[in-house]
Amino acid sequence: MKLPIKAVEARKLLRHILNAGLVTYSQPHAIERLRQRSLTMLDCENVMRAGVVEEAEWSDGGWWHQVRTRKIVVVVEFLSEEEVLVVTAWRTE
16 A cells, blocks of 8 residues: 555545444544544544545654544544554544
């Protein structure tokens, strides 16, 4: 997998992973942030399915994509073609 992944390709890969791959969550950061912000893993997966994928940005040693809907942003990092890591998430309102 060549990094960074363009947003259009990231969207396709994200759909593939949601259907047949593995979604993991940054421990303990993402889990704590979800709890603090009253978000669930299902909220994150719904955003990843329906949201707009932004172009990758280099952050903290990896290429991160923001996936956004009107109300929630989920930050993901592709670990492989079969696994995506949820780094953090927040509500926009």
